[in-house]
Amino acid sequence: MKNKYSIGIGLNLFDARAILLRDDGKVIAQIEKKREQVSANETIEVLLELFEVIVSKAKQYKENISGVGLALGGIVDGTKGIVHWPQKQNSSYTYISVPLKDYLEKKFGFPVTLENDANACAWAEHVTNFPKCKNMLYMFSGVGCGIVIDGHIYRGKNGGAGELFLNHQKTMNCTLGDFSFLRQWPVDLNMVKRAKELVSLGKDTALIKKITPTGDLALKDIFTEAGKKDKVAKEILKEAAACLGAKIAFLVNLLNPEVVVVGGGIEGAGESFLEECADTVKNFSFSEMRNNLKVTLSQLGENATSLGAASIIFGENSLQE
Numbered sequence: 352m353k354n355k356y357s358i359g360i361g362l363n364l365f366d367a368r369a370i371l372l373r374d375d376g377k378v379i380a381q382i383e384k385k386r387e388q389v390s391a392n393e394t395i396e397v398l399l400e401l402f403e404v405i406v407s408k409a410k411q412y413k414e415n416i417s418g419v420g421l422a423l424g425g426i427v428d429g430t431k432g433i434v435h436w437p438q439k440q441n442s443s444y445t446y447i448s449v450p451l452k453d454y455l456e457k458k459f460g461f462p463v464t465l466e467n468d469a470n471a472c473a474w475a476e477h478v479t480n481f482p483k484c485k486n487m488l489y490m491f492s493g494v495g496c497g498i499v500i501d502g503h504i505y506r507g508k509n510g511g512a513g514e515l516f517l518n519h520q521k522t523m524n525c526t527l528g529d530f531s532f533l534r535q536w537p538v539d540l541n542m543v544k545r546a547k548e549l550v551s552l553g554k555d556t557a558l559i560k561k562i563t564p565t566g567d568l569a570l571k572d573i574f575t576e577a578g579k580k581d582k583v584a585k586e587i588l589k590e591a592a593a594c595l596g597a598k599i600a601f602l603v604n605l606l607n608p609e610v611v612v613v614g615g616g617i618e619g620a621g622e623s624f625l626e627e628c629a630d631t632v633k634n635f636s637f638s639e640m641r642n643n644l645k646v647t648l649s650q651l652g653e654n655a656t657s658l659g660a661a662s663i664i665f666g667e668n669s670l671q672e
Contacts, residue, residue: 356412359661360398362423369401371409372661380408391436418462420660422471428510429465470504471659473497476612478662486608491615492538539570540591549583556583574619592624596631603636614649
């Protein structure tokens, strides 16, 4: 019996990847592309380019390709084939709806399955590293998360499940407490902004040498300096880990998962970040919920999105019908 194949395309804020996956889990071909000026038009241009290149590398397998999985940010309604993309306007966001499935199926000539990027990452971790785990979470930065319940991706009513934040209001507190930790966070858990704040306050840190003349600072530089025992960098990671841990604890109490995977680029922060995050989860979750709970860093890293998108073709198509 001939093997089946799928194409997986994963689009993140910083890069985009496409793979050709065999149904036994072997990656046959892979390409990547850095992203700039992320927008709806740029997204379509990038995914079309990736598809054309990966198909050219997969000519000998073309007749056995079962479909194309596409994972990207936003609210993804796989049933209707629509992606609701967030577009920033001043200090807030609005959403534009794009009927992407029909367009891409006509363009590609293959069945297309759309998926949210966090869901795709959760599925990739499930099938690759935790196949026996039926209930797990994938923390995709501090805003979104992918949810696997009873061995299936949980998408909610129209694909919007997993967006863990409250829309910001002028007053974000009440007599019950402060709601600010549930505000929408940037993908880096605000670590870059915090680093710049501490540098501006004159804190002694090697990070000052990493800031470019245009004021840019790479998240990986914070990770690197923390690994070199830079006190400011370590403090930044500790603060971010505690904030993420509080959100995870909330979800642990709500969903009672077996495994929580920290990814979305944050896995680069390393084991000390994970330990602080896990300690916070322990402090804020019920003992019954955290018993035998595993909190771990993603082992798939930046490959998770495209791998999850491709794997869904073999394991989750029935949920899209």
